[in-house]
Amino acid sequence: MFSEKLNLTGKTAVITGSSQGIGEGIANTFAEFGANIVLHHHDGEEDAEKIAAYLKEKYKVDVHIVQADFTDKNGVKKFYDSIMEKVEKVDILVLNASIQKAKNWQDYTPADFDDHIEANFKSTFFLMQYLAPAMVERNWGRILTIGSVQQVKPHPNMIAYAAMKSAVLNLVQNIAMQLADKGVTVNNLAPGVISTPRIDEHVPEADERILQRLHTPSGEIGVPEDCAGMALFLCSDAGKFITGQNIFVDGGMSL
Numbered sequence: 001m002f003s004e005k006l007n008l009t010g011k012t013a014v015i016t017g018s019s020q021g022i023g024e025g026i027a028n029t030f031a032e033f034g035a036n037i038v039l040h041h042h043d044g045e046e047d048a049e050k051i052a053a054y055l056k057e058k059y060k061v062d063v064h065i066v067q068a069d070f071t072d073k074n075g076v077k078k079f080y081d082s083i084m085e086k087v088e089k090v091d092i093l094v095l096n097a098s099i100q101k102a103k104n105w106q107d108y109t110p111a112d113f114d115d116h117i118e119a120n121f122k123s124t125f126f127l128m129q130y131l132a133p134a135m136v137e138r139n140w141g142r143i144l145t146i147g148s149v150q151q152v153k154p155h156p157n158m159i160a161y162a163a164m165k166s167a168v169l170n171l172v173q174n175i176a177m178q179l180a181d182k183g184v185t186v187n188n189l190a191p192g193v194i195s196t197p198r199i200d201e202h203v204p205e206a207d208e209r210i211l212q213r214l215h216t217p218s219g220e221i222g223v224p225e226d227c228a229g230m231a232l233f234l235c236s237d238a239g240k241f242i243t244g245q246n247i248f249v250d251g252g253m254s255l
Helices: 002-006 021-032 045-059 075-086 110-138 159-182 197-205 208-213 224-234
Strands: 012-015 036-041 063-067 092-095 141-146 184-191 246-249
Touching: 012 021, 021 036, 021 045, 021 092, 021 224, 036 045, 036 075, 045 063, 063 075, 075 110, 092 110, 110 141, 110 159, 110 184, 141 159, 141 224, 159 184, 184 224, 224 246
Parallel strands: 012 036, 012 092, 036 063, 092 141, 141 184, 184 246
Antiparallel strands: none
């Protein structure tokens, strides 16, 4: 049965930025399909604990919580070490955590840009570097980065965020070629406007350009589950023949 290809029982998934929003939605869906979960948060410990308790109770899977600040130059190594203290293996890596500073490009400081590089780009590269070799040894692994429609429609006030998302896509395509014959797929899922705490926080004070971009061809704003379904497909056996791809989940916003 095709449904069995979506079964993640016995797999362990690390999902960064999973104390809310898209990351939380992916964690919930992966747990529903049997995966053990490593939740990550920066400063959302209480939210992560609530999610962990819910997933354990509802789906009877193992759930661990690891805190990390990816703007810290040592944050990725500390995160990796903490993961490997808690689990024996990592089969699935979903790189969802990011920062997003909205300001006029003329007002960006070197520190602002450095934070985006560390959290949104370098952390992605080095977590792949740390975790992919063991996937290769087992001849099975899934790596999924969470990009953005801003890869192709960058917002003027989010120049560093959009630039790093584009850089990550290039990284995905490069590493996907190198791992394609080793049982490991690497893909990028690019959401459009998704109803998350980040969007809910910024939209009330959004400028007219942001408000215009909320009007997608579908006429709707997405929800985290819209991304989670595609993430499940790509990170299961169902998606084994898909690698190096950029897949928009955006209600047509990228058109």
